Amino acid sequence: METCVISGRVCHIIVNDTDFPTIYWGEMKNSTETTKKVLALCEDVKCNYIVYEVEDWNSEFSPWEFTLSRKMSFSGGGHKTLEWLTGECVPYCENEYGLTGKRIICGYSLAGLFSLWVFYESQMFSGVISSSGSLWFGDWISYAERRTASPDSSVYLSLGESEEKARDRIMATVGDCTRRQYELVRADKNISRHILEWNEGGHFNEPERRIAKGIRWCVK
Numbered sequence: 001m002e003t004c005v006i007s008g009r010v011c012h013i014i015v016n017d018t019d020f021p022t023i024y025w026g027e028m029k030n031s032t033e034t035t036k037k038v039l040a041l042c043e044d045v046k047c048n049y050i051v052y053e054v055e056d057w058n059s060e061f062s063p064w065e066f067t068l069s070r071k072m073s074f075s076g077g078g079h080k081t082l083e084w085l086t087g088e089c090v091p092y093c094e095n096e097y098g099l100t101g102k103r104i105i106c107g108y109s110l111a112g113l114f115s116l117w118v119f120y121e122s123q124m125f126s127g128v129i130s131s132s133g134s135l136w137f138g139d140w141i142s143y144a145e146r147r148t149a150s151p152d153s154s155v156y157l158s159l160g161e162s163e164e165k166a167r168d169r170i171m172a173t174v175g176d177c178t179r180r181q182y183e184l185v186r187a188d189k190n191i192s193r194h195i196l197e198w199n200e201g202g203h204f205n206e207p208e209r210r211i212a213k214g215i216r217w218c219v220k
Helices: 032-041 078-097 110-122 140-144 171-187 207-219
Strands: 002-006 009-014 022-028 048-054 065-067 073-075 103-108 127-131 153-160 191-199
Touching: 002 078, 009 032, 009 078, 022 078, 022 110, 022 207, 032 207, 048 078, 078 110, 103 110, 103 207, 110 127, 110 140, 127 207, 140 171, 153 171, 153 207, 171 191, 191 207
Parallel strands: 022 048, 022 103, 103 127, 127 153, 153 191
Antiparallel strands: 002 009, 009 048, 065 073
């Protein structure tokens, strides 16, 4: 694994073959252990990885401003992350490493929501992995209802069976929001492969395994 800084942001890069699909995967700073666990679970999967870090999870992965409660708000800094990803990271990695395979964007929780947003917004990725995505996020479904995917793309959605039992009434809508998102995915003629996978447990149950399952499905 090679670690470098691309326009101010730390990235961990693994290139196995320039023709393989490349997973652009967003993680929190200092999440090395999570990354290692996922890579171990995907040891036989033929792909490349660009793992990019954020320092402020709620800001850098939120597509727009949203206040969940007095204790939790999101500033909508995802626009800057999107601009960096599509304008700096992808071009740099493809030029520097000669990557020619499909681009797949990947994330867990709020990063899963962000990945789905980038997938729609940029039209640069042919696949998206949104594992336990925070699809309860304010106005997400109304946004998704107005969007279509890029042609011949793949969408992997997953959720834990207990996640919709969250105490917070907004977070508890995640089950219905994820089901509605999957309805939109199935109705989108540009999406050729899709799945909604249910996992045991709540939001924090085996996140590495959930990410790995998404990578395996998208790359196969």
